[in-house]
Amino acid sequence: xxxxxxxxxxxxxxxxxxxxxxxxxxxxxxxxxxxxxxxxxxxxxxxxxxxxxxxxxxxxxxxxxxxxxxxxxxxxxxxxxxxxxxxxxxxxxxxxxxxxxxxxxxxxxxxxxxxxxxxxxxxxxxxxxxxxxxxxxxxxxxxxxxxxxxxxxxxxxxxxxxxxxxxxxxxxxxxxxxxxxxxxxxxxxxxxxxxxxxxxxxxxxxxxxxxxxxxxxxxxxxxx
Numbered sequence: 001x002x003x004x005x006x007x008x009x010x011x012x013x014x015x016x017x018x019x020x021x022x023x024x025x026x027x028x029x030x031x032x033x034x035x036x037x038x039x040x041x042x043x044x045x046x047x048x049x050x051x052x053x054x055x056x057x058x059x060x061x062x063x064x065x066x067x068x069x070x071x072x073x074x075x076x077x078x079x080x081x082x083x084x085x086x087x088x089x090x091x092x093x094x095x096x097x098x099x100x101x102x103x104x105x106x107x108x109x110x111x112x113x114x115x116x117x118x119x120x121x122x123x124x125x126x127x128x129x130x131x132x133x134x135x136x137x138x139x140x141x142x143x144x145x146x147x148x149x150x151x152x153x154x155x156x157x158x159x160x161x162x163x164x165x166x167x168x169x170x171x172x173x174x175x176x177x178x179x180x181x182x183x184x185x186x187x188x189x190x191x192x193x194x195x196x197x198x199x200x201x202x203x204x205x206x207x208x209x210x211x212x213x214x215x216x217x218x219x220x221x222x223x224x
């Protein structure tokens with residue numbers, strides 16, 4: 001049984017939109033999907049204390065998160081095995097034709113690249129030059145049906161709790177383009193394979209990395 005109800009009003013009553021089961025959490029921790037872990041461990045049908053598993057090596061070289069970072073954010077980064085030592089962005093480029101978000105450091109040197117989902121026929125990627133406004137870690141999500149072309153008739157606004165299974169995952173990177181941002185996802189297996197409502201969607205672990213690379217004022221260039 002899915003512990004997360006489909007109805008958004010019911011989701012709003014939860015304390016958090018956490019992981020549905022241990023397998024889903026392990027997949028995020030080790031930067032993969034539940035299907036990959038299942039394939040790596042044939043014959044394992046349940047996960048419990050003492051279960052031995054073969055997992056991808058996604059462990060960070062450091063967990064020395066600065067003490068002035070919010071405790072909840074440090075906990076999220078630790079759980080996602082995200083190293084705090086990330087290259088700093090001079091600017092980022094979201095390339096629609098390549099389906100990637102690129103991070104450039106000083107001297108226009110490419111320092112990171114991530115597969116991304118961006119836009120759709122109804123909500124195309126807003127081509128142009130924008131800036132990062134700020135980062136909201138472990139964000140709540142205000143569902144406003146007026147902003148979604150596919151909202152069901154009669155849908156009411158809802159404030160959804162934070163959590164990795166929330167609509168924007170573990171982080172929202174706000175853009176100077178109103179209502180647009182770079183964020184995580186509850187469905188990492190869909191990145192690069194489905195459409196979005198115009199925003200740039202990454203896996204939770206990649207979105208967390210990008211959040212550590214940018215700062216308010218970082219240029220964000222969206223191109224075809």
